[in-house]
Amino acid sequence: MNGFFNLLQNPLRSTPARMVAPDPLDAPLLWLGKNDPWTIRNACEGTAIFGATGSGKTSGSGQALAKAFLSAGFGGLVLCAKPDEAELWRRYCQQTNRSDSLIIFGPQQPYRFNFLNYEFTRPGAGAGLTENLVRLFTTIMQVAERQRGHNSAQDFWERTTKQLLRNCIDLVAIARGRLLLQEIYDVIVTAPSTPEEVGSEAWQQSSLCWRCIREGEARPKSPRQANDFAHAVKYWLREIPALSSKTRSIIVTSLTSMMDIFLRGTLRELFCTTTNIVPELTHEGAVLVLDLPVKEYAEIGQFSQTMMKFIWQRASERRDVRRHPRPAFLWCDEAQFFTTATDADFQSTARGARVATVYLSQNVGAYHSQLGQAETHSVMGNLQTKFFHANGDPMTNNWAAELFSKSWQFRGSAGTSTSEGMTGRQSVSKNFGASDSLDFEVLPQQFTSLRKGGPEHGYCVEAITFQGGRIWHATNKNHLKVGFSQR
Ligand SMILES: Nc1ncnc2c1ncn2[C@@H]1O[C@H](COP(=O)(O)OP(=O)(O)OP(=O)(O)O)[C@@H](O)[C@H]1O
Numbered sequence: 121m122n123g124f125f126n127l128l129q130n131p132l133r134s135t136p137a138r139m140v141a142p143d144p145l146d147a148p149l150l151w152l153g154k155n156d157p158w159t160i161r162n163a164c165e166g167t168a169i170f171g172a173t174g175s176g177k178t179s180g181s182g183q184a185l186a187k188a189f190l191s192a193g194f195g196g197l198v199l200c201a202k203p204d205e206a207e208l209w210r211r212y213c214q215q216t217n218r219s220d221s222l223i224i225f226g227p228q229q230p231y232r233f234n235f236l237n238y239e240f241t242r243p244g245a246g247a248g249l250t251e252n253l254v255r256l257f258t259t260i261m262q263v264a265e266r267q268r269g270h271n272s273a274q275d276f277w278e279r280t281t282k283q284l285l286r287n288c289i290d291l292v293a294i295a296r297g298r299l300l301l302q303e304i305y306d307v308i309v310t311a312p313s314t315p316e317e318v319g320s321e322a323w324q325q326s327s328l329c330w331r332c333i334r335e336g337e338a339r340p341k342s343p344r345q346a347n348d349f350a351h352a353v354k355y356w357l358r359e360i361p362a363l364s365s366k367t368r369s370i371i372v373t374s375l376t377s378m379m380d381i382f383l384r385g386t387l388r389e390l391f392c393t394t395t396n397i398v399p400e401l402t403h404e405g406a407v408l409v410l411d412l413p414v415k416e417y418a419e420i421g422q423f424s425q426t427m428m429k430f431i432w433q434r435a436s437e438r439r440d441v442r443r444h445p446r447p448a449f450l451w452c453d454e455a456q457f458f459t460t461a462t463d464a465d466f467q468s469t470a471r472g473a474r475v476a477t478v479y480l481s482q483n484v485g486a487y488h489s490q491l492g493q494a495e496t497h498s499v500m501g502n503l504q505t506k507f508f509h510a511n512g513d514p515m516t517n518n519w520a521a522e523l524f525s526k527s528w529q530f531r532g533s534a535g536t537s538t539s540e541g542m543t544g545r546q547s548v549s550k551n552f553g554a555s556d557s558l559d560f561e562v563l564p565q566q567f568t569s570l571r572k573g574g575p576e577h578g579y580c581v582e583a584i585t586f587q588g589g590r591i592w593h594a595t596n597k598n599h600l601k602v603g604f605s606q607r
Pocket residue numbers: 171172173174175176177178179180482572573574575579606607
């Protein structure tokens with residue numbers, strides 16, 4: 121009995137060492153130095169790659185990481201900034217024998233993903249549905265508006281927009297038993313604009329908002345739906361008509377202008393018709409490349425890929441990693457286009473979800489301009505491995521140098537001075553000195569002289585690597601210069 125109790129208190133004590141299986145997360149993906157593995161666990165703690173244009177982000181560290189993920193059998197989601205990105209991933213997949221896993225999602229391809237239908241019908245949807253969709257729409261709006269600076273007025277608009285969305289989604293979902301973006305849009309634009317209009321027959325006959333209220337009243341509802349529906353009806357018939365027309369039009373247009381682009385052309389076809397792929401495929405090994413490059417499709421590419429990233433992140437958080445243990449990666453080149461405030465949140469749980477995020481961007485300023493300073497630091501602080509390629513940007517170089525921190529450096533000096541006295545005789549004096557000073561471990565200017573690949577650098581790309589809390593064996597320091605072959 122005593123022995124059994126002891127075992128409960130310290131189960132490992134009686135386990136022979138040889139029976140402790142190695143944690144699969146500790147498997148090396150890359151060797152950054154002879155004794156410096158970069159493991160799946162390290163990858164799942166997130167990576168940020170910085171470097172000027174042509175410094176070798178894509179063909180250096182990017183290529184090495186991408187191929188390591190593919191060779192290890194990861195699935196993944198790839199967001200595209202440049203038009204040649206899908207082709208690049210096609211090549212990576214060929215070179216790592218993963219062509220069978222590749223799914224290119226784009227206008228010329230047969231794949232479709234009706235995001236509202238997916239959210240509405242996926243297992244486990246229900247209690248969280250409305251809030252999840254509200255967060256999804258507001259995330260896209262954040263990208264659309266990129267309102268910087270936090271003030272109470274902004275809070276007001278954010279709150280009221282979320283309120284409108286919440287009430288609209290509840291009304292349509294309960295009344296129609298499905299969610300179509302076109303109907304969400306139509307309910308918003310046919311809402312009553314004055315208290316008098318609510319009683320007007322002309323409005324009632326032409327308004328989808330009114331029709332949904334009537335249909336919802338007639339439908340059988342669970343107690344929770346009955347409560348949410350009654351709340352939504354009060355909102356549409358009392359609150360909305362009582363708002364000043366200016367306030368209402370700001371809320372309405374900020375939403376409809378974002379929805380509008382999903383309701384026409386390429387995005388409607390891809391995201392609002394049928395569904396023949398789902399994000400969960402990446403958890404089974406699919407490499408899903410969103411071929412809607414921002415450089416070609418501008419905001420259409422930005423909104424749709426940010427939306428897919430959000431949905432994919434939520435799907436990855438929901439995944440049961442015991443049943444689906446295969447790690448997956450999230451790849452964003454020119455990541456500033458796709459980063460949102462919710463990324464820091466996601467990143468803090470990414471290791472549990474076995475997601476290896478890689479963000480590539482030229483400099484910190486690019487993130488600042490999209491996210492603001494505080495959010496940039498929050499997102500970057502959660503990406504543990506950082507590769508710094510050649511860069512001439514002082515802000516990034518100083519930030520990187522600060523990251524590597526300072527240490528006491530010993531400086532010796534020696535000199536000779538000559539002086540001529542009043543008598544015209546020269547005297548020579550020699551001096552020797554030594555001092556300690558607190559200096560950068562890696563000087564900001566060291567980032568300007570790293571090798572950038574191409575024939576002039578022997579096809580070698582260099583980066584200085586940092587990983588939160590890690591001392592590299594090769595240097596016994598927190599910085600490590602790593603060379604990557606472009607070939
Ligand atoms: N496979 C390759 N073989 C040889 N040289 C290459 C290869 N790929 C790129 N280069 C060259 O190496 C340099 C680095 O290119 P790379 O595209 O990796 O830079 P980058 O940092 O990703 O730039 P950007 O910010 O423009 O995306 C460039 O001069 C490029 O022309």
